[in-house]
Amino acid sequence: MQDELPEAVIRPATVDDADAIARVHLTSWREAYADVVDPATLDALDEAARTQTWRETIETRRGSVLVADLEGEIVGFAHVGASRDEDAERGTHEIYAIFLEPSAWGHGVARELMRSLLADLPEADPVTLWALADNERARHFYRRHGFSPDGVERMETAGESSYLEVRYRRG
Template sequence: MDEQLPRIRPMTLADCDRVSAIRVRGWQHAYRGLLPQPYLDRLDVAADAERRRERFARGSGPVVNLVAERDGRVLGWAAVGPYRDGETYTVDAELYAIYVDPAHLGGGIGRALLAAAAGRCPADARLLLWVFKGNAPARRFYERAGFRADGAQEPFEADGVPVPEVRYVRAPAG
């Protein structure tokens, strides 16, 4: 287990390849058994990185992308911004993504990223996120951080297999 606290900083264009590798490997690790294996096997780091660079070049609008690094190596990524309710944003905040290199899970990187992402949200805003219903480790992580499922669910489908998501919420910090 890593002991040194990670350095959290804004993501740069140069981080896109590494962030995509973390995201894809994170999906392949965390969602094994939840999503069909052929779906996970088709995830492509290079294609994800290309899409990420294109979005980065256009600007991320109200979304804040953060990376966690140790010894100059990016080991995690989080994205946070206004909560999306359909096509509109609300006054609440949403954790869109948080992924840690699977080789560095349990070393405090996820907790540090979550704290930094939450710190970028308005003090009076609730922080919401969506997590696969069957992802027990992630749900425990969020529950230890003060989040609770609020009963809302959303469908997600991978290769024709339904994989429901549940919404978690944490009350405003202030």
């Protein structure tokens, strides 16, 4: 593990964070999925559209969005809410996203985001998330935090291609 950065402050996102969240989201996607997702799809990602989506998500309180603030700079975020899966039991939460600025990878920031996110949820409630089958880095991170594949898979389309996703569950 690399040296840890100064401790990031994990806090609820505000509408003013939407630009930074969109930047982190797209930067992380482009780095993490460079060898998995078609480059044309990654190049076509629109930061202005993503900023607007995050602004609306935060304004309308669609789930809970946390940010990792490192000395005034947003270096990561997590988004959680009610599970969107058809087979979800009542009270099941879903982590919709957890992404970091690539320069923050391996420094403990994602661990703190995950711990904070999980601490805000009732301990007995199940939590799920979806991960690209080919994203071994993310899958390893989720396993380290007590998640395991539950046997459900789906195909997700991005651009012109489809990708296998695996559902992970904790609790």
